Amino acid sequence: MSLLNQKDLYIINRELKPMREGALKNMLGxxxxxxxxxxxxxxxxxxxxxxxxxxxxxWKDVYSSLLYANLxxxxxxxxxxxxxxxxxxxxxxxxxDGIEIITSxxxxxxxxxxxxxxxxxxxxxxxxxxxxxxxELANRLDTITxxxxxxxxxxxxxxxxxxLAALGKYYxxxxxxxxxxxxxxxxxxxxxxxxxxxGQVDREVKSALEQFNPETIxxxxxxxxxxxxxxxxxEIHQIVYGEPRKQAILSNGEFIEASLMxxxxxxxxxxxxxxxxxxxxxxxxxxxxxxxxxxxxxxGTATFIRRQTGLSVFVKFGQGSRTPTGAIAQVEDLDRFPxxxxxxxxxxxxxxxxxxxxxxxxxxxxxxxxxxxLQALSLLLRDDTDTYNVPVGSDPIxxxxxxxxxxxxxxxxxxxxxxxxxxEEISAQITSIYGESPKSLDQTLIANxxxxxVSVLDDTNIDIIDxxxxxxxxKFIVTIENTGTVPTYVSVELLDIYVxxxxxxxxxxxxxxxxxxxSKKIKIATTMEEEDIPENPEIVVRANYGQRENALTKSKQAxxxxxxxxxxxxxxxxxxxxxxxxxxIFLRKKCKNCGYKNVLGKKYCxxxxxxx
Numbered sequence: 147m148s149l150l151n152q153k154d155l156y157i158i159n160r161e162l163k164p165m166r167e168g169a170l171k172n173m174l175g176x177x178x179x180x181x182x183x184x185x186x187x188x189x190x191x192x193x194x195x196x197x198x199x200x201x202x203x204x205w206k207d208v209y210s211s212l213l214y215a216n217l218x219x220x221x222x223x224x225x226x227x228x229x230x231x232x233x234x235x236x237x238x239x240x241x242x243d244g245i246e247i248i249t250s251x252x253x254x255x256x257x258x259x260x261x262x263x264x265x266x267x268x269x270x271x272x273x274x275x276x277x278x279x280x281x282e283l284a285n286r287l288d289t290i291t292x293x294x295x296x297x298x299x300x301x302x303x304x305x306x307x308x309x310l311a312a313l314g315k316y317y318x319x320x321x322x323x324x325x326x327x328x329x330x331x332x333x334x335x336x337x338x339x340x341x342x343x344x345g346q347v348d349r350e351v352k353s354a355l356e357q358f359n360p361e362t363i364x365x366x367x368x369x370x371x372x373x374x375x376x377x378x379x380x381e382i383h384q385i386v387y388g389e390p391r392k393q394a395i396l397s398n399g400e401f402i403e404a405s406l407m408x409x410x411x412x413x414x415x416x417x418x419x420x421x422x423x424x425x426x427x428x429x430x431x432x433x434x435x436x437x438x439x440x441x442x443x444x445x446g447t448a449t450f451i452r453r454q455t456g457l458s459v460f461v462k463f464g465q466g467s468r469t470p471t472g473a474i475a476q477v478e479d480l481d482r483f484p485x486x487x488x489x490x491x492x493x494x495x496x497x498x499x500x501x502x503x504x505x506x507x508x509x510x511x512x513x514x515x516x517x518x519x520l521q522a523l524s525l526l527l528r529d530d531t532d533t534y535n536v537p538v539g540s541d542p543i544x545x546x547x548x549x550x551x552x553x554x555x556x557x558x559x560x561x562x563x564x565x566x567x568x569x570e571e572i573s574a575q576i577t578s579i580y581g582e583s584p585k586s587l588d589q590t591l592i593a594n595x596x597x598x599x600v601s602v603l604d605d606t607n608i609d610i611i612d613x614x615x616x617x618x619x620x621k622f623i624v625t626i627e628n629t630g631t632v633p634t635y636v637s638v639e640l641l642d643i644y645v646x647x648x649x650x651x652x653x654x655x656x657x658x659x660x661x662x663x664x665s666k667k668i669k670i671a672t673t674m675e676e677e678d679i680p681e682n683p684e685i686v687v688r689a690n691y692g693q694r695e696n697a698l699t700k701s702k703q704a705x706x707x708x709x710x711x712x713x714x715x716x717x718x719x720x721x722x723x724x725x726x727x728x729x730x731i732f733l734r735k736k737c738k739n740c741g742y743k744n745v746l747g748k749k750y751c752x753x754x755x756x757x758x
Contacts, residue, residue, distance in 0.1 A: 195243045199234060200224035201259050202250035205402060206298055206320055207279040208483045211248040212407040214283040216312040217290060226483055231256035235266055244270035251277045280320050281332060292316040292340040295355060296347065301485035302399030303345040305406055305413060306372045310379045312409025323350040330354040345371055349646045349675065366648045367585045369422045372415045379412040393436040396448055402483040403440050416447050417588025420579045429455045438462055490514045490580065494593035497574040502601045505554045506536060507697055508576060512545040519544055520580045521587055525555060529569025536565060542584040546653045552697045572597040604693045606634035610704040611665065613685050614711040620672050623711060624687055627665035635659050636691040637698060638668050644681040645674050657695055682708055
């Protein structure tokens with residue numbers, strides 16, 4: 147006999163409330179109440195108690211299996227290792243109506259798991275074996291008409307929409323340019339009443355799904371996207387239960403856990419070590435009163451949220467032991483399945499006081515393969531006698547993947563007084579926040595560095611002359627002229643290029659040296675397509691430059707109208723000459739008399755003198 151879920155209880159309570167109130171006045175109410183309860187309990191008793199087990203090492207299969215079970219109203223489990231396969235049965239009674247194992251053909255954790263469960267005494271054990279489990283289970287949920295489509299490259303997006311999918315009866319499909327034809331064909335054969343594209347997806351996916359009139363949720367920031375999904379969850383919760391949900395799960399979206407998938411509570415991303423401002427603002431203005439932190443890795447961040455917003459926070463970090471261990475049961479860790487994510491890695495390489503410019507030069511290194519945005523929060527200089535607070539800027543700064551960037555800070559306090567540490571040993575403590583977008587600064591860097599002194603006057607100067615787009619190779623060509631008297635080093639960035647529905651920054655692959663009085667063309671590869679060009683009528687170019695290759699402390703910015711690169715006439719002429727030469731070599735007249743191949747233009751055969 148399965149228990150009534152929260153939704154069932156609410157509906158029963160809502161329907162019976164007026165009957166309870168009138169029952170004292172009319173015995174008919176009691177009779178109707180009794181009959182209704184009998185009907186509900188009868189339906190509950192005959193409903194099947196089937197359990198679903200995911201047997202796959204692929205997180206997408208685990209996610210799809212748990213969502214599949216939730217949409218069918220069934221309990222679900224997932225294996226996290228081959229050893230875990232022997233623990234799961236302790237949580238499943240032998241008298242369940244059936245077990246459905248969903249096994250990956252390519253990455254199962256336990257081979258022959260069906261037979262093992264049958265030997266263990268379970269009956270009615272079925273197994274679904276598939277290569278594409280996400281699509282296989284979608285086909286089996288033939289009554290589902292609402293879908294959410296997202297790219298599996300961003301696993302946290304899947305965790306963001308999981309509660310909405312379970313509560314609102316949506317199935318989540320993973321789509322990219324490789325499988326979009328399969329997804330489109332599947333949706334074409336189904337009745338689709340609602341389709342949501344969530345987060346960034348390939349342009350081929352957007353194009354193929356246009357026929358279903360999708361709603362797109364993609365602000366360019368994962369925290370903003372998450373908040374939009376939580377708002378949709380609350381709208382549905384208001385309709386189903388008559389009030390918004392006052393409890394949420396706090397997570398960073400990097401693992402699967404049963405409560406995250408249940409749909410009982412929305413999932414709110416809080417970041418790793420810093421809470422983005424928009425998250426704090428949403429929680430403060432929302433009806434939420436309680437937050438459940440799953441796992442204890444983010445206790446520091448959750449504590450910050452409690453202090454800043456007043457949200458009561460509870461931590462869910464373990465579960466009761468499922469294996470016989472004696473009189474006292476041990477506490478097990480939660481069953482959690484990891485989701486791949488990008489690991490950001492930012493470091494402070496050096497800190498230097500340039501006495502010639504009265505500036506502190508701090509060089510950061512982005513060690514990750516993805517671009518990062520950085521914002522300094524505080525900068526303290528210490529010598530033998532005192533501590534100095536150096537003012538920092540408030541705008542996030544872009545650092546490309548595997549790149550260095552030097553940021554300069556004026557050595558003046560807020561009143562304009564010069565900061566001049568005099569001790570022999572000077573150190574700097576730099577506290578910064580960083581993340582994958584300007585509004586997703588969810589990680590914290592606290593770095594301590596020894597500070598050295600240099601005296602370098604940077605006399606470099608440049609002009610950004612022009613920028614053109616070369617369709618072949620999808621790249622921009624920026625012309626930079628060194629108008630100074632000394633050689634300069636330059637790197638170039640293109641700001642806020644609108645590509646496939648989001649704003650991106652593209653930068654040159656290397657730092658270029660330009661001699662005094664000379665100019666150079668710097669190429670910047672992009673991912674633009676023809677349909678993106680009308681969205682970029684102007685191109686904003688920022689050039690970072692300086693006299694030292696490892697300290698580009700100067701910057702200039704310019705805006706140009708979009709234009710294509712002109713054709714190179716010399717290049718075209720050279721190609722034409724090569725084509726003509728090849729024609730002369732390979733296209734010859736064959737003599738009908740002797741078969742000799744003569745050069746074009748000959749009137750008589752060179753070999754037999756026969757007229758051609």
